[in-house]
Amino acid sequence: MRWMLGAAVAALCFAAPGAALAQEAALLERGRYLVEVTGACGNCHTPMGPQGPLPGRHLAGGTVFDEQPFRAVAPNITPDPETGIGRWTDAQIATAIREGKRPDGSIIGPPMPMAFYRGLADRDLAAMVAYLRTVPPVRNAVEKSVYRIPLPPSYGPPVASVAMPAEDPVARGAYLAGPVAHCLECHTPMLPNGHSDMTRLGAGGMVFRGPWGETVGRNITPHALRDWTDAEIERAIRTGVSRDGSRLRPPMAFWAYQHMSPRDMGDLIAYLRSMPAQQ
Structure with missing residues (x-):
């Protein structure tokens, strides 16, 4: 470090x-x-x-x-x-x-x-x-x-070094969805210990409560997105407008994601298309 x-x-x-x-x-x-x-x-x-x-x-x-x-x-x-x-x-x-x-x-x-x-x-x-x-x-x-749960003494051994992802759309998209934008954190079910169920990445189901009321993280794997076009996925991420025209709600950070670069957006969508389908 x-x-x-x-x-x-x-x-x-x-x-x-x-x-x-x-x-x-x-x-x-x-x-x-x-x-x-x-x-x-x-x-x-x-x-x-x-x-x-x-x-x-x-x-x-x-x-x-x-x-x-x-x-x-x-x-x-x-x-x-x-x-x-x-x-x-x-x-x-x-x-x-x-x-x-x-x-x-x-x-x-x-x-x-x-x-x-x-x-x-x-x-x-x-x-x-x-x-x-x-x-x-x-x-x-x-x-x-x-x-109300025990925290671990650490999350693993000290991280020595991590390289940038390969210059490949899916690899870069995986890096965005995971370590950078942590989309998979909010769109993956939570286990009783407060951590993500890594066996169900992207399956949705996490509940969020705030000034907006109560929302549930959606399934973002190909099971749910198979009928969506790339443009519809991008519109949802950038503006919070779903495929059917309805408004998506916080805590999705549309205010930030609207400024995502075209390349990053394309790579992110390529990765979402590549994920194992989860029901």
């Missing part, structure tokens, strides 16, 4: 001044895109009101997820030194995102999708950390999460 972040910094330090600035700008732009668009981190970490995100509270935490296994409260991930992550090192932020472990050694529980985030590529993880450093700090202390 430290090697990965150090390598990113070293690449900037040894580049020519103009090239270093261009690399830094590219890293920050990639981080912005991951955090604000495909990752839609604000969907959980920005407190919401009846009309959407609360003004001046971007990524400041406080959203409550009250389910049978837990009462989880999204933390403040702005650089505020007192209530956010301002005093964390880059490596500590990266470890929290990809391995679910805070600087004090405590484990981050669901609904943080650790089963998927462990697959974040080194370059993308470094970009996310760099971008989070630039977010305006917001002072907002949030209550601690309460878990």
